[in-house]
Amino acid sequence: MNRILTISLLALFTAACAGGGQNNRSSGSELEPPPFANEPRNVDVDEYLEFLDELAVAIGEGVPRELNTREREQYRDADTRLRSILEPVSNVSELSDENQLTVFNLHQELQGIVVGDPENYLICSRRSTVGTHFKRTTCMPAGDFRRQQERNREALRNRLGPGPMPVLQTP
Numbered sequence: 481m482n483r484i485l486t487i488s489l490l491a492l493f494t495a496a497c498a499g500g501g502q503n504n505r506s507s508g509s510e511l512e513p514p515p516f517a518n519e520p521r522n523v524d525v526d527e528y529l530e531f532l533d534e535l536a537v538a539i540g541e542g543v544p545r546e547l548n549t550r551e552r553e554q555y556r557d558a559d560t561r562l563r564s565i566l567e568p569v570s571n572v573s574e575l576s577d578e579n580q581l582t583v584f585n586l587h588q589e590l591q592g593i594v595v596g597d598p599e600n601y602l603i604c605s606r607r608s609t610v611g612t613h614f615k616r617t618t619c620m621p622a623g624d625f626r627r628q629q630e631r632n633r634e635a636l637r638n639r640l641g642p643g644p645m646p647v648l649q650t651p
Contacts, residue, residue, distance in 0.1 A: 525566055532559060535594070545596055555593045562586040581606055581617070592622060599623030 523531065539547060539555060547555060565579050565586075572580065585603055592601030604619040620628070 525569060525572060529563070529566060532563065535559075535590075539594065544594065547593070551593050551596075555590065558586050558589045558593065562590070577606065577615075588622075 536559065538544070539552075562583065565575065565583055569575055575583065581604055588601040588603065592598045600621045600623065602619045603622050603625045604617055605625075606615045606617050608615050
């Protein structure tokens with residue numbers, strides 16, 4: 481029996497994909513999502529891979545929305561990376577902690593691409609706290625994560641100054 485992989489399938493994501501291209505409006509008001517849509521679902525690896533297959537078909541049909549060329553490329557890349565991690569295992573416990581975190585992040589990335597909200601999907605990272613070997617997992621929206629990384633890079637550049645190689649300035 482496959483170990484259960486916990487995946488959060490948000491209401492918009494599941495409702496949009498389940499809609500099968502139908503207009504999700506009825507006489508001017510939005511349909512209610514199914515009662516389970518806002519709750520995390522436990523999905524085994526095989527079921528999740530089937531979900532990815534169904535999602536690929538839906539994306540090809542433009543459901544829940546048309547993706548532009550860049551988004552399609554990002555989608556294919558994230559889908560390929562996700563499958564390369566999950567397909568070789570029959571049990572999630574076979575994955576390292578890092579790969580489990582990568583699976584979560586890739587699922588979130590796919591969700592951001594499909595829904596069209598690349599700034600608000602979650603990114604989680606595991607880092608050791610200074611002075612200890614214990615790792616701490618932190619999660620934040622992708623936009624905040626990118627801005628924090630940029631601030632950290634800028635602070636490091638300002639603190640260290642220019643290196644031995646000239647820094648090319650972009651216009």
